[in-house]
Amino acid sequence: MQLELEDPYVVVYKQIHAVVDDDAKRVELLERSSCYGGSAWARYHYSRGPLVISSCNQGEWFRYMLNPGNVDLDLVSSKRSAGIESVKVSGSEVEVTYAGLGGGGVGATLSRARAEDVLRYDATECGGGRVARGAIVLPRRERMIIGVDDTDSKTVGATWSLIHNIAQKVDRPEARYISHSLVQLFPVPTKTQNCVSTVVEFACLPGRGEGMLGDFRALLQKYTVSEQTGMAVFRDFDPSELLAFGLRCKKERVSYEDAVKVAQEAGVQIIMKGQGLIGAIAALPFNARPDESIIPGTA
Structure with missing residues (x-):
């Protein structure tokens, strides 16, 4: 031949x-x-x-x-x-x-x-x-950033892998899966194991990302093994206004109420309201920064 x-x-x-x-x-x-x-x-x-x-x-x-x-x-x-x-x-x-x-x-x-x-x-x-x-x-296109935390248990799962697999599955021409980062957070007593949340990024045609987001949420609800899953969405070009909060969550334990307040002020959409919402919001500013996001904070 x-x-x-x-x-x-x-x-x-x-x-x-x-x-x-x-x-x-x-x-x-x-x-x-x-x-x-x-x-x-x-x-x-x-x-x-x-x-x-x-x-x-x-x-x-x-x-x-x-x-x-x-x-x-x-x-x-x-x-x-x-x-x-x-x-x-x-x-x-x-x-x-x-x-x-x-x-x-x-x-x-x-x-x-x-x-x-x-x-x-x-x-x-x-x-x-x-x-x-x-x-x-x-x-x-416009940016859509999704933060997720607390999908696993002491015996089953890892949030980063589930979220990557979901993001790959929902990728489509109108909402392209671009990046994935693991975010090391402060090791609070309620952590599953490593206290790491996950953020993924999509490049969406204007007004065309909702179908992807709905499918993403449905798959997350189907496969999470935790009742405390948190999911948050940031729809803007630059999430840096959330960086101070993200860095704080690397250095100390932060209350649920503080996280919700920060999300409301930054226009973050709260999708799933479990305790993992704190880590989900903290992950958003580390979008497309996978080499920085894994570094622990200093208490």
Whole structure:
């Protein structure tokens, strides 16, 4: 049998999404890679571009916090060989234009244009020594963050694994499962074992996340083995207003009443009201921060 490559110079990203704040002043670009090495190279070069505020990678996901705008990248071989040239938010759509030299041009065009959930694209010829450009149009999405705590017992279960499995099951085009973090909390006497809550993140089409959320809740209610399960939802771009409370829950025991008050002030939706609600709310600001969230606080 003779082996053949369908497209030898294109490595297609699995998914690409754009999460936008209410004022369209910040865009987080979420790229789910099929080749870590290629995406790591892209992150190195893209992060030096004027539109990129910050970047990070978490497993398959490469994340870029962006300022909308249009810039001249002044591409230079081996130094800044590729980048994000333009970010435009227009109604329900976000257009991102990439540019690159040589192999960077391949990544800037067809590798991203063929990713799942891209609405349409316009790409120039790529490869060789030429500069290539590719513009992709993505649906504008909003962030939904779900915190959960206390689903297990002394003999059965682990919250982090149940929540990951639920999030994978309810993932769908209108509500994409993006990230998962375990959050180490203060070891209160009522803990099951390790006193760890869980937070997961979804990138949702506006007004289209409710079906996913309903299915998530139904699966949680079906499979939790605790009567004290807590579930809370934050629907906004940036949960940092809850960080002080989350850090406090890492350092000391916090009352249920305090947690509810904080949730109400921050507009957090309380879904399940068990004692685990404290940890569920505390987990929300650690969304997409899995390496920080596992660190214990200091009493």
